[in-house]
Amino acid sequence: MRYDFDFAVLLDYWPDFLAGAWVTLQLTFLATVFGMAIGTLCAIGARGKRRWLARAIGIYVEIIRNTPFLIQIFFLYFGLASAGLRLPVFTAAVIAMVFNVAAYCSEIIRAGMDTVHPGQIEAAQSLGMSTPTIYWDVILRPAIERVYPALTGQFVLMMLSSSVASQISTEELTAVANNVQSFTFRSLETFLAIAPMYLALAALLKLSFWGIGLFAFPRRRRLGTAL
Amino acid sequence: MDIVFNWSYFGYLLYGAMWTLVLSACAFVLGGAAGFLVMLARTAQSRLIRQIALVYVEIIQGTPLLVLLFIAYFGLGVFGIEVPPLVAAAISLMINASAFLGEIWKGCVEAVPRTQREAAECLALTRWQAFVDVILPQAARIATPPTVGFMVQMLKNTSLASVVGFVELTRAAQVINNSTIQPFLVFGIAGTMYFVLCYPLTAWSRSLERTLNVGRR
Amino acid sequence: MSAAVNAPAVALPAVALKDVRKSYGPLEVLKGVSFDVAPGEVVAIIGASGSGKSTALRCINGLESIQAGSIEVCGHHVGTQRSDAELRALRQDVGIVFQSYNLFPHLTVEQNVTLAPRRVKRIGNAAAKDLARACLAQVGLAEKADSYPEQLSGGQQQRVAIARSLAMQPKVMLFDEVTSALDPHLTGEVLRVMEKLARDGMTMITVTHEMGFARRVANRTIFMRDGLVWEVGGAEMFAAPRTPELQSFLGSEL
Ligand SMILES: Nc1ncnc2c1ncn2[C@@H]1O[C@H](COP(=O)(O)OP(=O)(O)O)[C@@H](O)[C@H]1O
Ligand SMILES: [Mg+2]
Numbered sequence: 001m002r003y004d005f006d007f008a009v010l011l012d013y014w015p016d017f018l019a020g021a022w023v024t025l026q027l028t029f030l031a032t033v034f035g036m037a038i039g040t041l042c043a044i045g046a047r048g049k050r051r052w053l054a055r056a057i058g059i060y061v062e063i064i065r066n067t068p069f070l071i072q073i074f075f076l077y078f079g080l081a082s083a084g085l086r087l088p089v090f091t092a093a094v095i096a097m098v099f100n101v102a103a104y105c106s107e108i109i110r111a112g113m114d115t116v117h118p119g120q121i122e123a124a125q126s127l128g129m130s131t132p133t134i135y136w137d138v139i140l141r142p143a144i145e146r147v148y149p150a151l152t153g154q155f156v157l158m159m160l161s162s163s164v165a166s167q168i169s170t171e172e173l174t175a176v177a178n179n180v181q182s183f184t185f186r187s188l189e190t191f192l193a194i195a196p197m198y199l200a201l202a203a204l205l206k207l208s209f210w211g212i213g214l215f216a217f218p219r220r221r222r223l224g225t226a227l
Numbered sequence: 228m229d230i231v232f233n234w235s236y237f238g239y240l241l242y243g244a245m246w247t248l249v250l251s252a253c254a255f256v257l258g259g260a261a262g263f264l265v266m267l268a269r270t271a272q273s274r275l276i277r278q279i280a281l282v283y284v285e286i287i288q289g290t291p292l293l294v295l296l297f298i299a300y301f302g303l304g305v306f307g308i309e310v311p312p313l314v315a316a317a318i319s320l321m322i323n324a325s326a327f328l329g330e331i332w333k334g335c336v337e338a339v340p341r342t343q344r345e346a347a348e349c350l351a352l353t354r355w356q357a358f359v360d361v362i363l364p365q366a367a368r369i370a371t372p373p374t375v376g377f378m379v380q381m382l383k384n385t386s387l388a389s390v391v392g393f394v395e396l397t398r399a400a401q402v403i404n405n406s407t408i409q410p411f412l413v414f415g416i417a418g419t420m421y422f423v424l425c426y427p428l429t430a431w432s433r434s435l436e437r438t439l440n441v442g443r444r
Numbered sequence: 445m446s447a448a449v450n451a452p453a454v455a456l457p458a459v460a461l462k463d464v465r466k467s468y469g470p471l472e473v474l475k476g477v478s479f480d481v482a483p484g485e486v487v488a489i490i491g492a493s494g495s496g497k498s499t500a501l502r503c504i505n506g507l508e509s510i511q512a513g514s515i516e517v518c519g520h521h522v523g524t525q526r527s528d529a530e531l532r533a534l535r536q537d538v539g540i541v542f543q544s545y546n547l548f549p550h551l552t553v554e555q556n557v558t559l560a561p562r563r564v565k566r567i568g569n570a571a572a573k574d575l576a577r578a579c580l581a582q583v584g585l586a587e588k589a590d591s592y593p594e595q596l597s598g599g600q601q602q603r604v605a606i607a608r609s610l611a612m613q614p615k616v617m618l619f620d621e622v623t624s625a626l627d628p629h630l631t632g633e634v635l636r637v638m639e640k641l642a643r644d645g646m647t648m649i650t651v652t653h654e655m656g657f658a659r660r661v662a663n664r665t666i667f668m669r670d671g672l673v674w675e676v677g678g679a680e681m682f683a684a685p686r687t688p689e690l691q692s693f694l695g696s697e698l
Contacts (some may be wrong), residue, residue: 067383345507
């Protein structure tokens with residue numbers, strides 16, 4: 001069985017692919033920023049003194065971690081729609097991604113916070129530092145620095161799973177590919193073509209994280225530790 | 228317009244859940260076997276083999292599973308045969324798992340102290356004998372918690388098979404929702420079923436990790 | 445002692461190093477080391493930390509490759525290049541015991557001892573079991589056969605490591621500071637095992653900080669310094685060192 005590959009027909013669609021990649025990037029950016037913020041707050045809450053809050057966060061994290069993203073996104077998008085709230089697909093995708101990645105983030109950051117020695121916190125307290133300062137400078141920054149590679153990996157995974165948003169017709173890269181293949185009937189070529197695009201996006205994301213890491217953690221930069 | 232969720236729908240979801248399990252099992256067995264080979268290649272003596280394996284892992288880990296699934300689905304279709312969605316799904320999950328498990332297991336193999344291999348080789352064992360009799364049993368112990376953790380990942384990943392029309396839990400829920408239009412209820416129940424399948428594995432992985440850490444101390 | 449009767453008038457050395465040079469990158473660790481060890485001889489190597497003692501031992505059983513010179517061990521030639529098969533043949537004749545025991549934690553004491561004979565010499569399970577009992581009896585641990593390494597004291601673990609090497613029936617045994625990781629009250633049991641081994645005619649090279657042991661048990665002692673064999677002598681060397689370096693080393697070791 002011979003198959004003649006024809007990638008040439010795809011060339012006409014490069015603006016569409018570019019637009020799709022751009023949407024994927026936007027999704028990723030928003031989900032990273034908000035996911036990181038909510039994840040950090042959840043990590044703080046989960047280790048806090050308010051038992052009910054810690055429990056609630058624990059339940060949220062377990063639910064997210066033990067159900068598929070596809071189900072989460074359907075639940076959110078179709079569920080709200082049936083309740084009369086028809087979200088734009090882009091918004092729905094961002095919200096689903098934020099909720100998803102924040103749960104994983106909070107677990108990772110929490111693990112990082114657990115490695116901060118209690119003596120450090122006591123030392124900071126005895127220096128009269130305020131609680132927010134202690135949280136930010138003594139606990140969070142070192143914690144995030146320690147788990148930075150794991151966080152990077154998690155956000156790359158999230159970027160890749162943004163392809164699932166194509167299932168609620170968010171016009172990101174995979175959805176674009178779906179459209180293109182329905183015009184060209186070159187399904188295999190189309191999906192083979194977007195794989196390297198995702199690879200490039202993943203490389204871009206890793207590079208950005210690396211750059212931010214250099215900026216955010218000068219100690220690592222100075223000691224030359226790998227990020 | 229008054230079709231509501233009832234017990235026969237629930238039965239259909241259970242039927243879907245069964246196929247989710249079947250697909251997960253296939254993916255784990257195939258992915259585990261392929262992942263073992265990836266791990267061998269990633270720890271091979273030859274630099275070339277190690278680098279080829281690294282490129283493979285990077286490519287697979289940088290490509291969305293959904294895209295892999297489409298490539299497998301349409302790629303197999305190229306051979307002119309009608310591809311059962313189960314096969315396409317199993318193959319793409321296998322490839323995805325091979326990269327992730329291979330990388331996890333490589334880490335575990337490398338976590339065994341170098342002196343263990345050295346001691347084995349000083350007893351005139353071959354590299355392979357040292358690997359099988361000395362390194363592997365110790366690496367397997369370290370590897371169990373993250374491997375069980377990844378099984379949860381795989382179980383959730385099978386939901387993507389719905390996209391190529393394989394009727395597993397997510398597809399079953401979609402079908403039911405299309406007629407009942409009760410998404411909160413239908414996807415809520417499906418989500419709960421996933422949770423019931425995944426959570427025990429998550430908890431098991433966590434407790435394995437704890438005993439391992441205690442044992443090491 | 446029939447072996448001694450049959451031995452040729454001039455015995456070939458069991459181990460012979462000739463001008464061995466070894467570098468880690470730019471750092472030259474062995475700068476032309478030469479010495480011979482006769483069959484049945486016990487040689488102690490002493491010297492300050494970092495002088496290249498461990499490296500010399502590791503070169504002898506091929507754990508490290510050498511850049512120049514040659515090593516001859518029981519008829520195996522260890523040049524600068526060796527194949528894996530040659531290495532394994534060499535290692536069947538040369539046992540090594542490390543400071544850190546390196547027992548296999550997932551195997552019982554008996555399995556630790558039988559693994560190599562079963563895999564390398566392909567002897568049957570029953571024979572391997574008998575062999576293990578014999579080797580463990582030799583180090584006084586026959587009753588610990590079914591224990592796991594973590595259940596043993598450091599001294600016992602080190603004796604198991606010795607038994608594990610003996611099970612391959614080596615012609616030469618190398619010991620690298622085997623008592624350095626042990627509490628002082630546990631070193632005696634290990635040293636006694638080694639002493640018995642020496643009396644039974646085993647060819648031994650032992651890197652040690654136990655000056656008393658070197659003086660009492662070794663036929664000759666090699667003092668290494670800066671990657672060189674600095675001074676060689678018998679027990680009298682401890683009382684009357686010829687070089688000031690050895691003198692100050694012995695002074696610091698007391
Ligand atoms: N794997 C290695 N890589 C680089 N340098 C090493 C290595 N092993 C040993 N060295 C160096 O070689 C020198 C001699 O080491 P070693 O033979 O262990 O000394 P000794 O056993 O006499 O204390 C030391 O300076 C040590 O730092
Ligand atoms: Mg040493």
